[in-house]
Amino acid sequence: MTDGNRLANILPESECWNLMSSMSLGRLITAADGQPEVFPVNFAVQDRGVVFRTAEGTKLVSSAINRNVLFEVDDHDAAQGWSVIVRGVARILHSxxxxxxxxxxxxxxxxxxxxxxxxxxRPVRVSGRRFVFDRTPSPL
Structure with missing residues (x-):
């Protein structure tokens, strides 16, 4: 957690999962045709993994071809914010x-x-940070 002297703090993995579980909108980051793509998706956390639904199209194809993906979830208010990144392997469920x-x-x-x-x-690595917004005016 924030200790008052630091404006950014690394979150323990358990807190990352708790924060992600409180949200329903995230971003899938993958590649399509060799180019980076970002797709907003609604999602759920289940068994320390991320689940989302999709139709036929770029998200589905890129999840099958480029199994290594990033998934990002964040939130903020006037005083602070947080961001969690899941580096993992995407797999279309078949059975x-x-x-x-x-x-x-x-x-x-x-x-x-x-x-x-x-x-x-399925996560390979989960990392997160909490940010306290510094409202001190910058010198000119």
Missing amino acids: DEEIDVAKETGLRPWVSTDKEHYVRI
Whole structure:
């Protein structure tokens, strides 16, 4: 946590998971056609992993081809903010058992499009920081 003398603090992994669990919108960072791409997705945390749904298209293809992904979640208010980054491996869920487990999250698409594919990101590394916003005016 913040100790008052520092404006940025590294978060323990357990707090990163707690913070991510309190949110429902994150960003999938991957590559498509060799170019970096960022996709906002609604998600759920389940068993120390990230689950999201997607339709056919770039997110699904890039999750299959570029399995190494980043996933970022953050939040802030007027006094402080935080950011958590999950470096992991994305995998499209195929078996009925895997999909049934993912459905237990209650994850629903935000828009009325058919997002029948579930993707799970298994973390390789989770890191996070909390920032206290410095409101001291900078000298000119």
